[in-house]
Amino acid sequence: MKRRDFIRTSLLATAGLTLISCEDQEIVIDDTPGRLTKTNNPKDIIIIGAGISGLVAGFELKRAGHNVTILEARDRIGGRIFTVREPFSNGIFAEAGAARIPDNHDITLGYIDYFNLSLNPFYPDGGNYTQLLDGEKSYIEPDVFLEDRPWPTSVTHKEYSKIESGNDQLPEALYETLMDNVHLSEPAISIEQMNDGVRVETDNGATYLGDKIICTLPLPVLNKVSFSPSLSTQKQEAINGGYTYNTATRVMFTSPTRFWENEGQNGFGKTDWPEEIWHPSWDQDSTAGLLLTYLRRDKAIEADALNDAVRNIQILNRWENVFPGVQNNITHAYTHSWAKEEWSGAGWPAPTEEEEEAYGSSLGLVEGHIHFAGEHTTEYHGWMQGALLSGIRAANEINDGAMT
Ligand SMILES: Cc1cc2nc3c(=O)[nH]c(=O)nc-3n(C[C@H](O)[C@H](O)[C@H](O)COP(=O)(O)OP(=O)(O)OC[C@H]3O[C@@H](n4cnc5c(N)ncnc54)[C@H](O)[C@@H]3O)c2cc1C
Missing domain, CATH: 3.50.50.60 (FAD/NAD(P)-binding domain)
Incomplete structure (x- = not known):
């Protein structure tokens, strides 16, 4: 059973209905995971x-x-679902907040399905992933990376998706x-x-x-x-x-070309700073590219304390070892700090x-x-x-x- 069919079956079962098999026909979902009984006492x-x-x-x-x-x-x-589009040209965009959707988040996937939004894999299955440890750069083949996990209790990389046209569509x-x-x-x-x-x-x-x-x-x-x-x-x-909250900051850089692809790199990676590096525009229809660093906890606090120019230089200096030539290829930078957001104040608990x-x-x-x-x-x-x-x-x- 495909994921979409699985969700449909689960939703219909929740609503007490049976999935009628109709081959080759688009089944329209008319129920959500949170459907309430109609009230006769409106409040x-x-x-x-x-x-x-x-x-x-x-x-x-x-x-x-x-x-x-x-x-x-x-x-x-x-709120904390915020797809950043405006500072960038060429129609490229990136997520400042909610980015990855694990394949076991049935309620999230249920609403995505209900609104008929398309999903793409979060991580590409082509090009090499790059890691920088102790100043040493190495490549991880996509097959190996996709079977690994971003943290031990997480699903594997290959089990994450994103809404094709941006998570703000939900x-x-x-x-x-x-x-x-x-x-x-x-x-x-x-x-x-x-x-x-x-x-x-x-x-x-x-x-x-x-x-x-x-x-x-x-x-x-x-x-x-x-x-x-x-x-x-x-x-x-x-x-x-x-009740402690984590800080989180993403710094995004745009480039007119995806110059890193010349080296066989797909724009994703990690360093022992530590940081995750993403290339959110990998599946977007543009020749331009957007790379971002995802900083959490102490590294986010450190980055937040710097002014924009110093922060950008620090990141690009480090990245010169990850994507050689990056410093000469960046046209725009944009930082989103959730700790500095007046109506959020932090990342998550x-x-x-x-x-x-x-x-x-x-x-x-x-x-x-x-x-x-x-x-x-x-x-x-x-x-x-x-x-x-x-x-x-x-x-x-x-x-x-x-x-x-
Ligand atoms: C950096 C980051 C990465 C994340 N990554 C992921 C991910 O990969 N996958 C995933 O599923 N989730 C992710 N999340 C979590 C996800 O974004 C949140 O769990 C979810 O968006 C929270 O929704 P919410 O409605 O609970 O809170 P919020 O989105 O914070 O909504 C609260 C709303 O209240 C408003 N508000 C605040 N004060 C007032 C006031 N006084 N009066 C009126 N309105 C007010 C705010 O403006 C906001 O719109 C991430 C979050 C962050 C910050």
Whole structure:
């Protein structure tokens, strides 16, 4: 069974339906992994944050018959799913945030399938992968690299894919159904619970009233919102630094040609800096190329402390040993630091065992009329799958509550 058929079968089974075999015919999926029962008691629901968790919650609640308002601080939707296009020419693009989709993330793949988005492998099966260890450069053949894993508990490289036209197409597909419901550049600053509902005030002086709230904000920026009454002690402690987050920074460089291909290199590799090097444009229709370094934790903090010029020179100096001639071939550089992003404040949660034990189970707990979503409320830290699951869970809580 092909992956697509497998997902279709799983979705239909979840929805209690059977897959009717119709050879050579395109089967149209009309259900999502998060489908809710239609309500006969619609509620007014305010969702804070138009990242993928807020969007999926809004999408499913609206389909179930509820009235949805989504308040988003940024002037764009998608949150930490951000496909960078604009600074680059020739139609090339790269992911600043969510990039790889493992083949066991059924919910993510289920929505991709539902919206009929095409997938491509994340890693190419041609050209050599390059590694630089102790200043020594060597090549890894693609067959060998694809069977390896980016980290020990991960699926293999060959089991990762990406949305062909950019991962932002998934939040965009959800947004298309919610255009009238989403208010951009509308940061929430206070949430007040009353006996019969909730009141949200925004930085623009607007007030929104509703029956329920879904708050999807990542913990590092949740302290920009005041809650009345206060949130539980566990949530407050987690918000105030008790639940560690990782930093992550990507620095992207464009080149008018893919000069590295002359040496048989495919533009992907790793160094013991440590860093992962990607060539996101490998399957994009252009002769130009884009290379990026993916820096995490200490290396991201180090890179964030430098100004753009110094940071770029440092990376390109190192890369001269990886892609000879790189310094003379770069036309543009672009850095995206998630720690410096006003509405994210960090990459994703990386709690210690003690932090997880102390706070993990309380982050997604309902408090009065406020439901909590976001990838940090699930075990899938740093994955779209977690964000989607949390949005569906919060939507279900509200929908089930309305039924009873
Ligand atoms: C560097 C990086 C690499 C990643 N790699 C992958 C990957 O390869 N594969 C994968 O599946 N996932 C990956 N992820 C994780 C994935 O991007 C996230 O799990 C997911 O996008 C989180 O969605 P969310 O809705 O929980 O949060 P967010 O996307 O953070 O959404 C929260 C939203 O709330 C908004 N907001 C903040 N404050 C306010 C306010 N006061 N009022 C209103 N709105 C507000 C924000 O602007 C944002 O839009 C990566 C993330 C990062 C940062």
